[in-house]
Amino acid sequence: MSTMWQLASSGVRAHRGAFVGTAVVLAVAAAVLAVTGVLFESGMHLQSAGDAASGGLLVSLASSYAGTLIVVVVMVVAATVSLALRSRRREFALLRAVGATPSQVRRAVTLEVGVVSLVAAPLGAVAGLFGARLLDPVLVRSGMVGPDFTSSLSPLPVLVAVALIAVTAVPVGRLGAREAARTAPTAALQQSAVEDRQVGLGRRLTALAMTLGGLGMAFSTLWIPGVTGSAMASLSAFLLVGAAALAGPVLVGWIFDRVARMHPAGGRPATMLAVRNVRGFSRRLTTVVVPLALVVSAATIQTSVNRALTTATEQEFVASVAADLVVTPTQDAAPDLTAQVAEVPGVAAAVPLAMIPAEVRTDSEGGALAWEATTLRVVPAGTTALDPDVVTGSLADIDAPDTVAVSSDTAFTSGAGLGETLTLRLGGDEVDATVVAVFSRGMGVAGVITGPATAEAHGLPVVADTLLVDLADGADASGTTAAITALGATATDPQTHISTATGAAGNENEVGTALLLLLLAVVAVGAASTLAMTTVARRDELALLHRTGTTRRQLMAMTGVEAAITGVTAWVVGTVAVVPALIGVSAGVLDGPPVVDVPAYGVVSAAVVVFALVATALAARRTTQVATAVA
Known part of the structure; x- marks a missing residue:
């Protein structure tokens, strides 16, 4: 073993130029992995502290990003390590020519890559651990977390990042030496040049x-x-x-x-x-x-x-909004804005929509990961101002307590289809809500729709955040819009409303x-x-x-x-x-x-x-x- 260690350490010193480049790549990859780990761990801590909404958002963000990141890290690390070893094929061939066995060559390369990984990855992961706090202001501006948010730091993201780098780099290094180790010395010398x-x-x-x-x-x-x-x-x-x-x-x-x-x-x-x-x-x-x-x-x-x-x-x-105007209250709006808008000359109907906080069970097991923070769109039953394109069931049935309609995306991820139950937490109550309809326009409307009766049954106030306004035939649209604006609200057509809303999501982007x-x-x-x-x-x-x-x-x-x-x-x-x-x-x-x-x-x-x-x-x-x- 001492001979292998001497051979490996000599290889690292002799090829320090190539290994410096490899070490930098491993360090940067470990740093970004550690940042992802900090986001995930911070989300878990927020959930355990009772902030399910912010914690769920951070966990979802870290989970979705981690999949792409791991794929990229594996490919980049593999390419870098394999290239660093490819330039040494002649050296491996010479080692074979002077009597080194294939297993000795593989062990030497494994030790070399392992040494570089265990030096570079911890340094990068520690830098990523503390550098993750640079994202705190961005997360606050996006509204994903509260203004007093501070990332949770622990050794766990560092350990996970180092383990992932080692699991990627060491096998790649071993595979890189495998071909040269198996090839006859004379043939390996020829292949190192061509x-x-x-x-x-x-x-x-x-x-x-x-x-x-x-x-x-x-x-x-x-x-x-x-x-x-x-x-x-x-x-x-x-x-x-x-x-x-x-x-x-x-x-x-x-x-x-x-x-x-x-x-x-x-x-x-x-x-x-x-x-x-x-x-x-x-x-x-x-x-x-x-x-x-x-x-x-x-x-x-x-x-x-x-x-x-x-x-x-x-x-x-x-496509979902059949109303002429979408009205959103400002800070100056009165609590009875819905009634005031309904009395404006030219308004035929004003349908209030609201959002209530909830948690949805994502699996049948217990623990923090079993619940995901979400919001439910509260829609009056029987309204024609909102058409989420119901595929099965009827939206009129959400008038009963503990009933919901789900988007096709939610139905797929939760496994709750028509007639089945979706387990929710509403106002501290755990509710098995019956799915009475499945609709297709979940991205434009919401993942889950319920009626006012469900919210009221669990003590959740229904405060309208949006009004869908139909104008009477022959009404002066500009005059009606001005009158609604004077009540402390903004009134725009559906396209302008959603374009403004998606444009305002720049902080989240x-x-x-x-x-x-x-x-x-x-x-x-x-x-x-x-x-x-x-x-x-x-x-x-x-x-x-x-x-x-x-x-x-x-x-x-x-x-x-x-x-x-x-x-x-x-x-x-x-x-x-x-x-x-x-x-x-x-x-x-x-x-x-x-x-x-x-x-x-x-x-x-x-x-x-x-x-x-x-x-x-x-x-x-x-x-x-x-x-x-x-x-």
Whole structure:
């Protein structure tokens, strides 16, 4: 064991440049994982302290974000560690040639990666633990938590983050050394200088399975309704990028072959060399393409899905409201605003809507996680001013106490369909409410609708927060609106109302933006590390080219063209991977063509190519300087 430890420690010292890049990636990934853990733990503490609404929101936020984050962390860490080890294939071959056994090589690599992980991950996780409190003001501004909120800090998020990083990095390192350890020493020496574009049968089948799974998940909105289906569909982009990573040498090699055929043989020397290089080293460049493609996919899917859900909410609300005006009270409004509005000349009817707090049981087990904070929309039974598009049952039946109507999304997630019961906490009472109707426009109306009788039966005051106003035939709309405004309320048409409401949700979107930036930070650091390691590892190759007459300026131009080709390839792969998800999400929630956040997509697409050029140029500048000096 002491010999293995000496071999591993010597390897880390000898390749500290590559391991520094790997350590930075592991530290950043651990920091973001720790931030997610702090959000989850803070939500749990709020729930146990009696603040079920804020705690439930934080737990839901952390849970939804954690799934995407873990997928991204696994892919970025795997790409970085595998590239760091790929550049050492010649070293592994030499170890085999001087008598090292395959198991000794694997153990040495496992110890190396383990040492780096156990040093970098705790440092990053501790930084993320304390840095999580920088999100506190954002959470307060979003209204998710109270003004006196402070994140809960404990060692648990650090331990979980370190464990996840170690579980990801160490097996990847072991797999990275597996091929070199199994190959005969002479064959390994030959393969260390020439890349094999082919991949094994198992890897091909896994890539095919992930591709089919990603495409199936992209269109899961066709049978899984609402936000739940959209969340599943958005993950399809990561599965497709993962499939591209597994089939990368073949896929990227095929793309580079097409590029090479487009370039004439008599072109500029730097461009010709660049095209030939990317064609011959597709396996090496795959580890660069994958993180950059992740940037395009992650940013596009997050921003575009949010826009699609916002558009769907507006569409469903407008389709649900059959009234002419939507009236909302201000602070100056009188308690009897509903009666006052009903007496305004030109008003035919004023239907009050209210919201009451509740908790819904999410599973049959006890504990804090069994209950999720929610709100119930209180609607007078028999009203025609609101049409949530009832699929089964009748909305008139909510007039009885302890009855509810649920959206198709809520029915799917809770398992409570027509005639079944939905367990709620209302005003301190645990209620088995009977589902009397299922409706489809849950995003625009609410997840659960009940009548005033249910709220009053459990001591919850019903205070109207919205009035749906019908105008009489021939009424002066502008005059009636002015009269309602004079009562201390705002009165707008349904489209203007919902557009204003969704626009005012900018503070809540600020939380999503902050988490998206943290996610992109992991990917960007991983991409920068892989680009730098790839360029630095080519010092001998660049020195050989310089000896054969290539100038340093031509070497810089060559690496620049390679970076441009790599960046554009990553953009293509990321775009192709995200298209099915965007189509699937839009098909599931929208009435119209797919929605894409074009500004965000354009910015991130340009940023990927520029990032590849800048990161490569910075690394190539130093590498070509050393290479030409050695030559």
